[in-house]
Amino acid sequence: MPTTELYPSPESGAAQSIATGIYRELETMIIEGALAPGDRINEKSFADQRGISRGPIREACRRLEEAGLVEFKVNRGFFVRVLDLREVLEIYDVRAALFAHAGRILARRITGDQLAELTALHEEMEAAVEAREADSFYTLNRRFHSSIMAFTRNGHLADIYEGLDRELHIWRKRALILDGNVRASSAEHGLILEVLRNGNPSRIAQVLRDHSLAGRNRLLRTMPEQVAKLQTDWDDD
Amino acid sequence: MPTTELYPSPESGAAQSIATGIYRELETMIIEGALAPGDRINEKSFADQRGISRGPIREACRRLEEAGLVEFKVNRGFFVRVLDLREVLEIYDVRAALFAHAGRILARRITGDQLAELTALHEEMEAAVEAREADSFYTLNRRFHSSIMAFTRNGHLADIYEGLDRELHIWRKRALILDGNVRASSAEHGLILEVLRNGNPSRIAQVLRDHSLAGRNRLLRTMPEQVAKLQTDWDDD
DNA sequence: TTTCCAAAAATTGTTGACACTTAACCCCGC
DNA sequence: GCGGGGTTAAGTGTCAACAATTTTTGGAAA
Numbered sequence: 001m002p003t004t005e006l007y008p009s010p011e012s013g014a015a016q017s018i019a020t021g022i023y024r025e026l027e028t029m030i031i032e033g034a035l036a037p038g039d040r041i042n043e044k045s046f047a048d049q050r051g052i053s054r055g056p057i058r059e060a061c062r063r064l065e066e067a068g069l070v071e072f073k074v075n076r077g078f079f080v081r082v083l084d085l086r087e088v089l090e091i092y093d094v095r096a097a098l099f100a101h102a103g104r105i106l107a108r109r110i111t112g113d114q115l116a117e118l119t120a121l122h123e124e125m126e127a128a129v130e131a132r133e134a135d136s137f138y139t140l141n142r143r144f145h146s147s148i149m150a151f152t153r154n155g156h157l158a159d160i161y162e163g164l165d166r167e168l169h170i171w172r173k174r175a176l177i178l179d180g181n182v183r184a185s186s187a188e189h190g191l192i193l194e195v196l197r198n199g200n201p202s203r204i205a206q207v208l209r210d211h212s213l214a215g216r217n218r219l220l221r222t223m224p225e226q227v228a229k230l231q232t233d234w235d236d237d
Numbered sequence: 238m239p240t241t242e243l244y245p246s247p248e249s250g251a252a253q254s255i256a257t258g259i260y261r262e263l264e265t266m267i268i269e270g271a272l273a274p275g276d277r278i279n280e281k282s283f284a285d286q287r288g289i290s291r292g293p294i295r296e297a298c299r300r301l302e303e304a305g306l307v308e309f310k311v312n313r314g315f316f317v318r319v320l321d322l323r324e325v326l327e328i329y330d331v332r333a334a335l336f337a338h339a340g341r342i343l344a345r346r347i348t349g350d351q352l353a354e355l356t357a358l359h360e361e362m363e364a365a366v367e368a369r370e371a372d373s374f375y376t377l378n379r380r381f382h383s384s385i386m387a388f389t390r391n392g393h394l395a396d397i398y399e400g401l402d403r404e405l406h407i408w409r410k411r412a413l414i415l416d417g418n419v420r421a422s423s424a425e426h427g428l429i430l431e432v433l434r435n436g437n438p439s440r441i442a443q444v445l446r447d448h449s450l451a452g453r454n455r456l457l458r459t460m461p462e463q464v465a466k467l468q469t470d471w472d473d474d
Numbered sequence: 475t476t477t478c479c480a481a482a483a484a485t486t487g488t489t490g491a492c493a494c495t496t497a498a499c500c501c502c503g504c
Numbered sequence: 505g506c507g508g509g510g511t512t513a514a515g516t517g518t519c520a521a522c523a524a525t526t527t528t529t530g531g532a533a534a
Contacts, residue, residue: 017311017487019299044515053489054516055292059299062256066303074254075495075516090393093342094335101334156327160397254517281485290519291486312486312525 018052019059026060030069030080031169037082041070068167081167085226088171089216095164096212098157099145103208105152107201114151115196118144122189129186137182138173144189148208175219188214255289256296263297267306267317268406274319278307305404318404322463325408326453332401333449335394336382340445342389344438351388352433355381359426366423374419375410381426385445412456425451 029035041061043054061078064070070078083091121144128137142165149158165172176182188211195207220227266272278298280291298315301307307315320328358381365374382402386395402409413419425448432444457464 017309019487040515042515055295055488058292058517059295062296062299063303066300072254076497077516087393090391093391094338094394094397097334097338098331101331105330154327154330156324156401157331160331164393256517277485279485292518295487313527314486 017059018056019063022050022052022057023060023063026064027067027069027166030064031166033170035080037080037170039080040076041078041080043077067163083167083171085223085230088168088219089230091164091168092212092216092219095161095168096209096216098161098164099148099212100205100209102149102152102157102161103196103204103206104201105154105157106148106196107199107204109153110151110196114147115193118147118196119193121147122186122193125186125189129182134177134182137186138176141176141185171219172215175215175222178218178222181218184218185211185215254296255293256300259287259289259294260297260300263301264304264306264403267301268403270407272317274317274407276317277313278315278317280314304400320404320408322460322467325405325456326467328401328405329449329453329456332398332405333446333453335398335401336385336449337442337446339386339389339394339398340433340441340443341438342391342394343385343433344436344441346390347388347433351384352430355384355433356430358384359423359430362423362426366419371414371419374423375413378413378422408456409452412452412459415455415459418455421455422448422452 026035026041035041041057043057043061047054047057061070061072065072065078069081071081072078121140125137125140125144128134128140145165146158146162149161152158176185188207192204192207192211195204198204263272263278272278278294280294280298284291284294298307298309302309302315306318308318309315358377362374362377362381365371365377379402383395383399386398389395413422425444429441429444429448432441435441
């Protein structure tokens with residue numbers, strides 16, 4: 001074991017600033033729920049716990065601020081962002097459009113290997129459904145989606161989708177925890193694979209879009225009270 | 238006049254951290270071209286010039302990093318991001334999809350007032366075209382686009398679109414500077430208004446998408462040499 | 475001249491300190 | 505008990521200093 005290092009040593013491979021590490025740590029804590037929406041990120045205690053100063057922590061928080069995971073209030077600090085239902089619907093809406101767009105790209109770009117990869121993931125998910133392993137399904141599901149986005153070979157598209165997913169993370173987990181929901185979601189994946197093999201662009205786009213919106217609707221059904229409170233005119237088209 | 242203040246005084250209205258101000262300043266400098274792609278942001282001289290310390294500057298740069306306007310290299314600092322043509326095409330692709338999506342939303346949501354607002358902007362742009370005021374056209378054009386996105390009432394959609402626009406800014410300005418380009422662009426705006434009044438969702442989406450891609454193609458024509466260098470398989474659908 | 479290398483200068487990475495603001499506490503009068 | 509109001513504690517905002525790294529410089533050798 002190396003002696004305590006002031007900076008990450010060149011040979012240790014890391015070669016990154018503390019801020020980057022803290023960024024990842026905070027991101028994970030927010031996504032995993034260790035930090036709940038509304039929580040303040042206490043710079044001082046966070047720094048003291050890790051034996052570092054507040055500078056890098058503030059830098060990490062600024063990045064999270066721009067990513068929309070954290071909110072900054074002058075003289076009060078950084079708070080884990082609270083998403084109201086209205087914003088959740090907004091995000092799902094954009095997300096569905098991007099997923100559909102990915103479908104149109106994939107219609108003329110997806111390879112046999114990629115289809116095989118998705119099929120394998122789908123089979124693992126089916127197994128997870130049968131075994132009632134919701135967490136495992138959730139992880140595989142993320143990989144399924146992010147693989148699809150990666151196959152578009154449009155890094156910006158994939159990044160933006162990933163960013164939206166990250167903002168939704170806590171809520172989506174809640175929606176997928178119900179057994180009936182994972183079952184329905186998995187069935188939709190089967191349909192996605194089917195149309196991807198077929199190759200009709202508009203049909204693929206439609207199926208991917210429907211899958212996104214179905215996910216949104218599954219989430220909404222877990223929270224009828226918030227939905228009732230929302231008197232806007234969103235609908236499915 | 239207040240004496241020199243260590244912090245922005247509460248009554249001065251600003252009530253924001255220095256980092257936020259620097260963020261805006263750097264953003265503007267990058268967009269306006271005062272900082273060119275590849276330039277390093279010299280923390281020390283930037284801080285000294287403004288009589289502040291490097292902390293807030295680094296915080297601002299971290300936000301710009303997450304926004305994709307700046308790139309961070311360990312021990313070397315922050316550099317204005319260099320977009321290669323490949324990335325420009327990626328961004329245009331996503332941007333067009335989002336613009337089309339906005340069109341589908343507006344098909345059932347746009348109001349008479351909003352149409353009037355867009356029409357007014359269009360007329361100003363037509364005047365700018367005749368007067369050969371490229372800069373003025375460029376500004377109005379941005380307002381035209383961002384108004385359309387704002388009318389969707391989806392803040393995330395508008396923000397993401399804005400972010401992509403910001404990344405493209407320098408390149409787009411280059412494309413629009415040519416007289417023929419502003420003329421074509423303005424004509425397309427006329428068509429957009431026409432279909433928005435009509436209200437057919439798919440048609441609107443298609444026209445908005447075409448306008449985005451036409452802008453992309455206008456840009457490509459200003460740089461035939463880079464296009465030739467790019468041996469990938471992007472096309473128009 | 476060109477290339478290489480070491481010393482110097484410039485710049486980044488991080489810290490600890492202090493000014494300032496907000497939040498918590500406690501005591502008092504009711 | 506239970507609101508005010510002032511005092512204390514906690515936490516943020518910024519800075520200046522120093523360690524570590526990168527870049528520049530200025531020769532010396534080929």
